[in-house]
Amino acid sequence: MKKSAINYFLIAPALLISIAIILVPGILTIIMSFTDWNGISPNINFIGLGNFQELFADDVFWKSIFNNVKWTILFLTIPVALALLVSALLVEKKKSRSLYQVIFLIPYVLAPAVNAMLWLNIIFNPMSGVIGYLRTIGLDIGSPLTNMSGALYAVAAVDIWHYWGYLSVIYLAALRQTPTDQVEAARVDGCNAWQVFRYVYFPSMKSTFKLMYVMIIIFSFLAFDYIKLLTGGGPAHSTEVLGTYAYTFAFSALQVGKASAVGLFMSFFGMIASVIYTKLSKNEEIA
Amino acid sequence: MVSTKGKKVRKNISTHLVLIFISCISLGPILLVVLNSFKSHAEIVRNPLSLPTVFHFENYVTAWETGKFSTGFINSMILSGITIIIVLIAASLAGYVLAGKRIKGSDGVLVYFMMAMTVPIQLFLFPLYYAMASLDLIGNIPAVSLILSATSMPLAVFLMRTFFLNVPRELEEAARIDGASTWQVIWHVMRPVVSPGLITVAVIVGLQSWNEYLITSTFLQGEDSFTATLGFLSMNGTYSSDQAILMAAAVIMIAPIVIFFVCIQKYFVDGMASGAVKG
Numbered sequence: 001m002k003k004s005a006i007n008y009f010l011i012a013p014a015l016l017i018s019i020a021i022i023l024v025p026g027i028l029t030i031i032m033s034f035t036d037w038n039g040i041s042p043n044i045n046f047i048g049l050g051n052f053q054e055l056f057a058d059d060v061f062w063k064s065i066f067n068n069v070k071w072t073i074l075f076l077t078i079p080v081a082l083a084l085l086v087s088a089l090l091v092e093k094k095k096s097r098s099l100y101q102v103i104f105l106i107p108y109v110l111a112p113a114v115n116a117m118l119w120l121n122i123i124f125n126p127m128s129g130v131i132g133y134l135r136t137i138g139l140d141i142g143s144p145l146t147n148m149s150g151a152l153y154a155v156a157a158v159d160i161w162h163y164w165g166y167l168s169v170i171y172l173a174a175l176r177q178t179p180t181d182q183v184e185a186a187r188v189d190g191c192n193a194w195q196v197f198r199y200v201y202f203p204s205m206k207s208t209f210k211l212m213y214v215m216i217i218i219f220s221f222l223a224f225d226y227i228k229l230l231t232g233g234g235p236a237h238s239t240e241v242l243g244t245y246a247y248t249f250a251f252s253a254l255q256v257g258k259a260s261a262v263g264l265f266m267s268f269f270g271m272i273a274s275v276i277y278t279k280l281s282k283n284e285e286i287a
Numbered sequence: 288m289v290s291t292k293g294k295k296v297r298k299n300i301s302t303h304l305v306l307i308f309i310s311c312i313s314l315g316p317i318l319l320v321v322l323n324s325f326k327s328h329a330e331i332v333r334n335p336l337s338l339p340t341v342f343h344f345e346n347y348v349t350a351w352e353t354g355k356f357s358t359g360f361i362n363s364m365i366l367s368g369i370t371i372i373i374v375l376i377a378a379s380l381a382g383y384v385l386a387g388k389r390i391k392g393s394d395g396v397l398v399y400f401m402m403a404m405t406v407p408i409q410l411f412l413f414p415l416y417y418a419m420a421s422l423d424l425i426g427n428i429p430a431v432s433l434i435l436s437a438t439s440m441p442l443a444v445f446l447m448r449t450f451f452l453n454v455p456r457e458l459e460e461a462a463r464i465d466g467a468s469t470w471q472v473i474w475h476v477m478r479p480v481v482s483p484g485l486i487t488v489a490v491i492v493g494l495q496s497w498n499e500y501l502i503t504s505t506f507l508q509g510e511d512s513f514t515a516t517l518g519f520l521s522m523n524g525t526y527s528s529d530q531a532i533l534m535a536a537a538v539i540m541i542a543p544i545v546i547f548f549v550c551i552q553k554y555f556v557d558g559m560a561s562g563a564v565k566g
Binding site: 004006007008010011013014015017018020021022023025026028029032039082085086089090093096098100101102103104105106107109110111112113114117118119120121122123125127128129130132133161165166169170172173174218221222224225228229242243246247250251256259260262263264266267270271273274277278 | 302303305306309310312313314316317319320323328331332334335336373376377378380381383384385389390396398399400401402403405406407408409410411412413414415416417418433434436437438440441444469473494497498499500501505516517519520523530533534537540541544545548549552555556559560
């Protein structure tokens with residue numbers, strides 16, 4: 001293919017926007033993580049690894065990482081299992097599957113802000129929500145969002161409710177690429193439903209399954225919206241994750257240097273996962 | 288034969304029962320919001336699961352005014368509209384170039400976009416915020432559109448690249464032999480073929496920017512620049528005592544998206560699937 005100069009001009013808008021908004025500020029963040037900048041003062045002092053030393057000595061920082069890990073484990077199990085089950089059920093329902101897909105995707109296409117307010121007020125509100133009503137009829141399950149040990153699970157439940165339908169649609173799209181004659185052949189050979197899924201359907205979605213696994217790990221370390229909206233990281237940092245922790249440093253405590261250091265950590269986990277992701281998708285292209 | 292047929296029917300029914308049960312979990316909270324939006328606050332507190340006795344349609348009028356939705360929806364449309372236009376132009380041109388590996392370092396650019404897609408917003412948010420503040424761009428909707436464009440760009444580029452990869456090479460070669468320039472190839476040959484891709488990207492980017500929370504809530508301060516989402520969120524503090532109004536406001540937020548999604552779901556599902564399945 002001819003590499004004429006006009007092609008550089010064509011790719012420029014996308015690349016320049018990305019460089020100006022993401023790459024340059026990203027590099028600035030890396031530099032800022034070694035300073036004590038507060039966002040306002042023109043005095044910026046390099047303090048070496050000071051921010052990182054303070055972070056490592058901070059219990060909330062470790063709590064946040066631990067919560068991110070918990071979040072990752074929750075998302076790698078519950079929505080994955082649910083989406084696998086549903087996509088396996090839907091792959092043979094040729095007539096009704098688009099209706100079910102639309103239903104399962106509705107929570108996914110609604111804004112996190114709307115979903116969070118909806119659960120906060122109609123489900124979790126101890127006065128006017130379903131939780132409050134259950135208590136009046138004698139079924140007291142406490143107040144999940146203000147409970148130190150349960151709040152993270154309550155928030156994750158809302159995010160999983162919003163997310164899993166998307167995963168099932170991706171899985172289903174991959175399963176549909178299975179050649180139907182292979183499925184028929186397995187049936188004729190007397191395979192039961194589980195065997196057909198395990199040995200015929202699943203191999204054809206394996207690459208998608210692996211890629212989504214990596215994507216879930218990456219996005220679990222970026223978790224922010226639902227936690228910020230439902231608990232703001234509380235009560236007493238029990239739902240704090242790196243995303244909310246960095247945000248609070250930057251805009252409430254005005255410690256931009258420290259916020260940058262946390263941001264750098266978030267990227268670090270994502271970077272490891274995305275290297276794996278790139279490797280995996282390269283292998284897929286060759287295969 | 289009869290017994291296997293009976294078994295099949297039973298299996299079919301139990302599959303649908305499972306799917307219907309899961310559908311109820313997906314839609315239940317949303318239906319509860321619709322139900323309660325017609326009740327009074329006192330009724331909701333008494334029992335959030337009961338049916339409304341009298342329909343309080345005035346909840347919607349109050350909600351529309353307190354949520355400042357007339358400004359909010361216009362701002363949301365401007366924000367999403369500008370973002371869609373920027374992304375469509377930039378991502379389709381980039382997708383065309385990258386699909387044909389038409390520049391040196393195409394692979395490098397792809398790896399860069401792969402990284403940009405997975406990077407946390409917190410990695411570039413803070414310097415960007417203080418830079419925008421010093422340029423007096425906080426609350427400036429087009430400026431925020433540009434930021435949202437940058438965050439949507441990688442996925443849009445990958446999707447457009449996939450659509451361009453599916454265009455037969457002969458199509459462009461034939462046009463080139465007839466003496467078409469690159470612009471003519473893109474506009475007259477490629478655009479009609481990849482137009483389903485353009486719609487898919489527009490739908491995904493539109494929904495993303497309409498629903499966005501972290502960037503919009505950081506950069507759009509001051510009620511005049513509030514999107515529908517931010518206006519709705521601002522009600523939670525001020526009107527937390529009246530659940531009925533809040534529920535009506537939630538329906539105002541939910542209904543347009545659900546109607547829009549049901550109409551365009553084919554493009555959305557295709558786009559999501561091709562983005563992930565084909566990598």
